[in-house]
Amino acid sequence: MSDQQAAAAKPAAIIDDVRSIIAKSLNISADQLTPETYLDELGAESLDVIEIVFALEEKFDITIPLKADEATRLTTADKSGSGQDMPFSTVGDVAEIVQKLIAAKTAKAAQ
Amino acid sequence: MNRVVVTGIGVVSPIGSTREEFWSGLVEARSGIGPITRIPTERLNIRIAAEVRDFDPSQHFDSKRLGIMDRFSQFAVVAARAAVKDAQLNITEELALSTATIIGNGAGGMNTLDDAFWRIYGQNNTRSHPLTIPRLMANAPSSLISMDLGLKGPTFTIASACASGTHAIGQAFQMVRTGQARVALAGGAEACITVGAMKAWEALRVMSADTCRPFSRTRSGLVLGEGAAIFVLEPRESAVSRGAPIYGELKGFGMSADAGDITALDPDGAARAMSAALTDAKVNPDDIDYVNAHGTGTGLNDKGETTALHKAFGDSAEHLAVSSSKAVLGHSLGAAGALEFAATALALHHQTIPPTANFEEPDPDCDLDYVPNTARNAPLELAMSSSFAFGGLNAVLVLGRA
Numbered sequence: 001m002s003d004q005q006a007a008a009a010k011p012a013a014i015i016d017d018v019r020s021i022i023a024k025s026l027n028i029s030a031d032q033l034t035p036e037t038y039l040d041e042l043g044a045e046s047l048d049v050i051e052i053v054f055a056l057e058e059k060f061d062i063t064i065p066l067k068a069d070e071a072t073r074l075t076t077a078d079k080s081g082s083g084q085d086m087p088f089s090t091v092g093d094v095a096e097i098v099q100k101l102i103a104a105k106t107a108k109a110a111q
Numbered sequence: 112m113n114r115v116v117v118t119g120i121g122v123v124s125p126i127g128s129t130r131e132e133f134w135s136g137l138v139e140a141r142s143g144i145g146p147i148t149r150i151p152t153e154r155l156n157i158r159i160a161a162e163v164r165d166f167d168p169s170q171h172f173d174s175k176r177l178g179i180m181d182r183f184s185q186f187a188v189v190a191a192r193a194a195v196k197d198a199q200l201n202i203t204e205e206l207a208l209s210t211a212t213i214i215g216n217g218a219g220g221m222n223t224l225d226d227a228f229w230r231i232y233g234q235n236n237t238r239s240h241p242l243t244i245p246r247l248m249a250n251a252p253s254s255l256i257s258m259d260l261g262l263k264g265p266t267f268t269i270a271s272a273c274a275s276g277t278h279a280i281g282q283a284f285q286m287v288r289t290g291q292a293r294v295a296l297a298g299g300a301e302a303c304i305t306v307g308a309m310k311a312w313e314a315l316r317v318m319s320a321d322t323c324r325p326f327s328r329t330r331s332g333l334v335l336g337e338g339a340a341i342f343v344l345e346p347r348e349s350a351v352s353r354g355a356p357i358y359g360e361l362k363g364f365g366m367s368a369d370a371g372d373i374t375a376l377d378p379d380g381a382a383r384a385m386s387a388a389l390t391d392a393k394v395n396p397d398d399i400d401y402v403n404a405h406g407t408g409t410g411l412n413d414k415g416e417t418t419a420l421h422k423a424f425g426d427s428a429e430h431l432a433v434s435s436s437k438a439v440l441g442h443s444l445g446a447a448g449a450l451e452f453a454a455t456a457l458a459l460h461h462q463t464i465p466p467t468a469n470f471e472e473p474d475p476d477c478d479l480d481y482v483p484n485t486a487r488n489a490p491l492e493l494a495m496s497s498s499f500a501f502g503g504l505n506a507v508l509v510l511g512r513a
Binding site for chain 2: 068
C-alpha cells in the first residue's frame with residue numbers, strides 16, 4: 001500500500017472526504033453535515049444520491065452496490081462478507097459503507 | 112375527420128421478426144432477454160439484454176446501401192417493408208406524395224457513434240469513416256424508409272426517449288385523421304446496446320442483472336432491448352374499399368409533460384396523458400378493457416404507473432387488465448412504444464391479453480390485475496398503450512377493435 005492510499009484509508013480522512021463530496025453534490029456547506037443527518041432531509045433526490053455514489057466510487061476506487069429505486073431512504077447489499085443489507089440513509093451510513101468497502105479492498109489487495 | 116385504422120404491422124424484435132413469431136412469443140411469455148452476444152461484456156456489470164438475435168442485414172440490403180445504415184435504420188426499413196407488405200398496400204407515385212413517414216427514436220445511431228468514438232479516443236485514429244454522420248443522425252431511419260419505399264410526404268423523426276414510438280404513432284394518427292397525409296408509416300426504431308451506452312445505463316442504477324419482472328415485488332430493474340415496429344395507418348374508408356386487413360382503429364391520443372423530475376415518473380403527469388387519450392377517443396375509463404403498460408420493472412415506474420392508473424381510471428381500475436410486455440421484449444426505448452402498440456393491436460385482433468411475464472410475487476404497492484404469466488382470452492373492445500419517458504414526457508394511445 002502506498003502512503004497516499006494508507007492516508008486515504010484512515011477513518012477520519014474518509015469521513016472528511018465523504019462529507020465534502022456530499023456537501024459539494026448538494027451544494028451545501030459541509031458544516032451542516034453530521035453523521036446523523038439524513039440525506040433526504042438535505043433535499044437529496046434519487047439522482048443526487050446516485051451522483052454522490054458515483055463521486056465516492058471515483059474518489060475511492062470502490063463499487064457501491066446500490067439501486068436508484070431505493071435511493072434516499074435505502075439500503076445497499078453488503079458485499080464485504082456479512083451478507084446483511086446496510087442502511088444508506090444518513091451521512092454516517094455512507095461513511096461506514098465507504099470505510100467497509102475500502103477495508104475490504106485493502107484486505108483483498110493484501111492477500 | 113377520418114377514422115384511422117391500422118392495416119399493416121411490421122416488427123423486428125428480440126422474440127422474432129415476423130408478426131406471427133412476435134405474437135406467439137408475447138402470448139407464450141417467451142422472453143427475449145438473455146446474455147449479451149453482440150458486444151464484448153468483460154467491462155460490463157450488466158451482461159443481459161433483449162437483443163435481436165436472428166437478424167442478418169445482408170439478407171435485406173446490398174453492401175452499398177448497408178454502408179449508410181446503422182443497425183437502427185436496418186431494423187426500421189425491414190419493419191417498414193413488412194408493414195407495407197402486410198397491408199397489401201400498393202404505393203403509387205401519386206399516393207407516395209402524400210404518404211407520411213414518422214418514426215420515433217431515442218438515442219440515434221448509437222452503434223455508429225460508439226464505433227466512431229472508439230476509433231478516435233480508444234485507438235487514436237486520426238479520421239472517422241465518411242458516412243459516420245449520415246449513419247448516426249436520428250432522422251436516418253425515417254429518411255431511409257422514405258428512400259427505400261419512395262415515400263415523398265411529410266417525413267421526420269420524433270425524439271422523446273422512451274415515448275418516441277408512441278408520440279410518432281400519435282402524430283401520424285393525427286395527420287391521417289385530419290387529411291394532412293393520405294397514408295402514414297409510423298412507429299419506432301432503436302439499437303443502442305453498445306459498451307458505451309450500457310456503461311451509461313449502468314450508472315443510472317436502474318438496470319437488472321438477472322431479468323425484468325414488471326409489477327412483481329421481486330423486481331430488480333429494467334433490461335435494455337432493441338428492435339423496431341412500424342405500422343401502416345390509413346383512413347378506414349380507403350382500407351375497407353381496398354379490402355385491406357384491419358387490426359384495429361386508432362381512437363385517441365393523449366400527451367403531457369411532468370415538468371418535474373428528469374427521470375422519475377410523475378403519476379399526475381402520466382394520469383393526465385391517459386385522461387387526455389380517453390377524452391380524445393370520446394370514451395369513458397370503464398370502456399377500456401386492457402392497458403399495455405409502460406411497466407419497466409423499476410420500483411419508481413411500476414408503483415408510480417399503478418398510482419397513475421388509479422388516478423386516471425378511478426373505480427374502473429379494479430376490473431382493468433394491465434400487462435407489461437417488457438419482461439419479454441426488454442426496454443427498447445424509442446422503439447418500445449411502437450413494439451408495445453403492436454402487442455396492443457394484436458391483442459385486440461386475437462382477442463387475447465398477452466401476460467406480464469416473469470411475475471413472481473404481488474407487490475402491495477401494485478394492486479391491479481397484471482395478467483401474470485399466462486395469456487388470457489377476453490372480449491376486448493378498447494385498449495390503451497402507454498409510454499412514460501425520461502424527461503417527464505408522456506404519450507398514450509387508445510385503440511379499438513377493428
